[in-house]
Amino acid sequence: MGIRRRLRAEVKRIDGLQAAREGRWQAARDDLTLALEALTAEGLRAEVPKVLEPLVTACMMAGLLDEAERRAVDFRAWAADHGDPEDRATAIGKYGEVVAQIGRxxxxxxxFREALVALGEPADETGGELRWSLLSNLGSALxxxxxxxxxEQVQxxxxxxxxxxxxxxxxxxxxxQLSLAANGVGHRERALEWAEVAHRCVRSDDDDLVVAEVEGNRALALSRAGHTAEAEEAMERAWAAARSIPLIxxxxRVTKLEVLSRAGRHDEAVALADALLAALPPGQARQRAVALNLRAGIRLQAGRPAQAVADLLSALELKQRVDDHRGMATGHLNLAHAFLGTGDLPAARHHARRAQELWEPLLRAASDEAGSVGLFDTHATALTQVAQELRLGVDDVTGALEAAERGRSGPLSERIRAARPARAQVPAEPPGSERMRRLARRMGATLLVYAPHFEIEAVSGQAPLLREIHMWVVTPDGGVHHEVQREVSDDDRLDEARPVDFLEAVRQLERQxxxxxxxxxxxxxxxxxxxxLLPSGPDARLVIVPQxxxxxxxxxxxPVAGEPLVSRCSLTMVPSLHALELIAHEDVWRGEAAAGSSGAxxxxxxxxxxxxxxxxxxxxLSDLPLTLETARAVARVHRASALAGPAATVPxxxxxxxxxxxxxxxxxxVLDARLRLDQLPGCIALTPAGAEHGQLTSTLLASTxxxxxxxxxxxxxTGQGLVTADGVLGLARTFLIAGVSTVVATLWEVPEEPTHDALVCFHQELARTDDPAEALRRAVLMTRRTWRAPEIWAAFTLIGSPGPRRGEE
Structure with missing residues (x-):
């Protein structure tokens, strides 16, 4: 009898593995279950893992998550008692895969972290493959x-x-997975870059699982970047590969639902959402919540807010069931947005408050710059937009301005505050309207604050489609004025009936x-x-807070009254009024070297x-011969010597x-030569020296x-970067983090000769005026006299503080 059971167990195990290879996951689960029962009856504990591991996978792929979790717990218990380090790592990793699918x-x-510790340093290729699997799954869960x-780091x-x-x-x-992570924080171009890297790695003989995941995530990246036709093609390839694997x-289907929704095929999307929700088992909380959120978004656009609210409440309940705090924060935010649309202001306030309460601990728990900025970016725009609309709904203009400031004063303000000890005297919380008025008075500047409002996506809280632009003007005499531009289009004019893909509209402007x-x-x-309300005349200053x-x-x-804006006043860009307040607190920069400094x-x-x-x-990279002449001319202005040629090294x-x-x-x-988000993007290319390749990276700059x-x-x-709610992640931001008050940068590439003329003039004017903003204005106007095309002179921008007022101590 024992021999028969052993033989039956082995036959069923082989049948189950063959069924799994063929994608027949329910059959694989049935055969492997029979094999496990036979082994258990014979007391063959040593043979159990050969069946338990594929059985967990089969249950999971067949969509039987409750059973998969029970089997994973059994596998983990066996490995703890009888397995070697690789067995324990495999068992713990399998458990992680199952609870990730459940939504925990x-x-x-x-x-996955525990499994990596259990594995230790892999001894062979099999161990290396297991290490890859654990890292990949850990990155996905994070x-x-x-x-x-x-x-980002893990992936x-x-x-x-x-x-x-x-x-x-x-x-x-x-x-x-790197593409998916980039999409999670709204970096659509970076997500598309990684999606194309993944696509190029796929080979014709790769199994369906690889093709389905790579093409599905690529479809999302293409869809979110606005490439609808290509997204649908990628989605069809993903769907064809995934068709025979229930879980995949x-x-x-969830991915296809989002692609259809973005393509405007709402009837198809709703029908697919209905079918998907009918087919999804109750245990798949995460997938059900995403489907409900997507269907809610479609219903909101179709003018059915009551049905949308019902979907959003159901999605929130699912997120609460698996204790998904980020999902709960997004759920409350979606409900606040929906109730605001229905005119139920008390309900909108309640859910906005709950979203804020859940979001703030997540932000504090972020372990690094990319994590904190990513979380801030995902929630801040939508959350503060709701807060602004609630304030504007009761004609509280200054309250709405304060809400807008909270939506842009994030991790960067904290880093700027920490860069210099004296800045600790400035409150850590963003300024209210009175502090804003005092700041405008002290800087002698008009403050122009922008807050674009978007059509919020129910699934993620991200917001690519522009609906209207709110703007506030704070004048040096203490006035606060509010205006809203409600007509927006993807043309050179604005059309209220058609929301705009904001990033695409800006790209068009950059090109033209x-x-x-x-x-x-x-x-x-x-x-x-x-x-x-804009200032004009000698020493007139305009500080712009874009978003x-x-x-x-x-x-x-x-153009303003037929002349470019720079002809009437100096211009300064700041990521937030809080950042300006922090920088300006001790801004006593002078053209003469301070005591103890080494000059320029x-x-x-x-x-x-x-x-x-x-x-x-x-x-x-090609050498830039004129930059040597520029450096020497600038050094002469400041009575310094240039660090040039072989001497211009990182050390x-x-x-x-x-x-x-x-x-x-x-x-x-270079903005981001390494194609990564887990590091500050950008580097300055200096002369290589020995084993050092000359990369003055943002990470090095920020830590110096x-x-x-x-x-x-x-x-x-150098003024470009990854655009977030917390400002632009690029080289200019890096210098602000290092403690610099004012950064002169360019919005795009400018030829060497006009760059030379503009920057030498800037330094000459700076030496005369001690006013960086005014010096750049004069340099730009001088450059414009020689180089009339705005593609040249309009690229120069000043970020941070415009500089202290003359005579101000």
């Missing part, structure tokens, strides 16, 4: 839990392990700065209703510069940066405190 993401992440910085490690294993399929899956098919009609349309939208894509708008070139640090004439590519190669710059009172760089810069009050970045597109 934090528990899943803890399980991303879904909203811990984006950690997710990038998984990507590197896959390359070490020479496994294109594993590299594809890791890159696909359900995930593919010289288009007079386009510039006039943007000027009407952004300045037309407040033109009478989202408005960071890329060349405000200097927007001027860098140019770099030779043989290189930048790393995502695949680890070093890409040589030399870092050695002098801390004591310099002014920084100037004329050389190549400097006494400099101003940094001039005569490099390519």
């Amino acid at each position: 993401l934090v528990e899943a992440a803890e399980a 991303a879904h839990a909203g811990r984006f910085g950690e997710a 990038h490690r998984a990507f590197e392990v896959a390359r070490e294993l020479d496994s294109a399929a594993r590299a594809a899956l890791a890159a696909s 098919a359900q995930q593919a 700065v010289g288009d007079d009609a386009l510039m006039a349309g943007w000027s009407d939208a952004l300045l037309g209703k407040v033109a009478h 989202r894509g408005l960071w890329s708008v060349p405000f200097a070139a927007l 640090l001027v860098v140019g004439g770099v030779r043989n510069a290189v930048v790393p590519t995502p695949d680890g190669r070093l890409l040589p 030399a710059v870092l050695d002098r940066m801390g004591s310099a009172d002014l920084l100037h760089f004329s050389c190549h810069a 405190p400097t006494r400099a009050r101003i940094a001039v970045l005569g490099c390519c597109a």
Whole structure:
């Protein structure tokens, strides 16, 4: 009898494994269950893991999550008593996979970490493959839990392990997860880059699981980037690959639902949502919640708010069931937005308050810059938009302005505050209206604050479609004025009936700065209703607080009364009024070197510069001969010597940066050569020295405190970066974090000769006026006399503090 049972167990195990290979997951579960029963009856404990591990997978893929969890607990108990380190790591990892699918993401992440510890350093290729699997699953759980910085770090490690294993399929899956993490914080272009990396790694003989995940995540990235037709093609490939695998098919349906919704095919999307919800088992809380949120979004757009609210309440209940705090925060936010649309202000206030209460601890728990900015970015825009609308609903203009400021004063303000001890005297909380008025008076500046309002996506809280633009003007005499531009279009004019893809509209502007009609349309939208409040005349100052894509708008070139805005006043951009308040608190920069300083640090004439590519190669850059002349001319203005040629190395710059009172760089810069979010993006390319490749990275810059009050970045597109609710993640932000008060940067690449003319003029005017904002205005106007095209002179921008008023101590 014992021999028969053993033989039956082995036959059923082999049948089950074959069924799994063929994607017949229910049959695999049935055969493996019979095999396990036979082994248990014979007391063959040593043979159990050969059946339990694939049985857990089969139950999970068949959508039987409750049973999968029970089997995973059994497998984990067996491994704890009888298994070696690899067995224990496998069993704990399987448990993590199951609870992640159920939606208990934090528990899943803890399980994957525990499994990695149990595994230790892999001894062979099998151990390396297990390590990759655990890292990939950990990164996925962290991303879904909203811990984006950690997710990026872990998935990038998984990507590197896959390359070490020479496994294109594993590299594809890791890159696909990196795309998903980037999408989670709204970085659509970065998500698409990683999605295409994953797509290129897929081979024709890869199994359906790989194709389904890679093409599904690529479909999301394409859809969110506005490439609808390509997204639908990728979705069809994902659907074809996932069709025979119940769990993956359900995930593919959720992805297809979002793609259809974004494509405007609402009837199909609702029908698919109904079918999906009818088919999803109650135990799949995460997938059901996503489907309900998507259906709610469609119903809101169709003018059926009551049905939408019912869906959102059901989705929130599911998130509460699995203790998904990030999902709960998003759920309350969606409900606040929905109730606001129905006019139920008390309900909207209640859910907005609950969203805030859940969101703040998540932000505090973020372990790094990317994580905190990612969380802030995901919730701040939508949450503060609701808060603004609640205030504006009762005509509380200043209250709405304060809510807008809370939505942009995030992790960057904390970093700026920590950069210099004296800034600790400024309150940690964002300024209210009285502090804003005092700030405008003290700076002698008009403050222009923008708050674009969007069509909020119910599934994620992200907001790509622009609905209207609110703007506040705070004048030095204490006045606070509010206007709203409700007509918005994807043309040069604005059309209330058609929301705009904001990022695409800004991209069009970046490509066509010289288009007079386009510039006039943007000027009407952004300045037309407040033109009478804008300052004009000698020493007139305008401080602009943009948000989202408005960071890329060349405000200097927007026409006002037939002349560019820069001709009537100096312009300064700041990420928030809180940031300006912190920077300006001790802003006593002077053109003369402060006691104990080393004067100006001027860098140019770099030779043989290189930048790393995502695949680890070093890409040589062309020398920029005129930058040596620029550096020498700037150094003469400040009675300093330029750090140039072979001397312009990373160690030399870092050695002098801390004591310099002014920084100037004329050389190549790259926004993000490493294609990563878990590091501060960007680097300045200096002269290589020995084993050091000349990469002055943002990470190095941010960790090198400097006494400099101003940094001039005569490099390519140093004002660009990853646009978030917390400002732009790029080189200019890095210098603010390092303690610099004012950064001169460019919005796009400018030819060498006009860059030379503009920057040398800027430093000459700075030496005369001690006023960075006014010095840049004069330099831009001088450059405009020689180089009339706004594509050249409008690129220069000043970020941070405009500088103290003359005579101000």
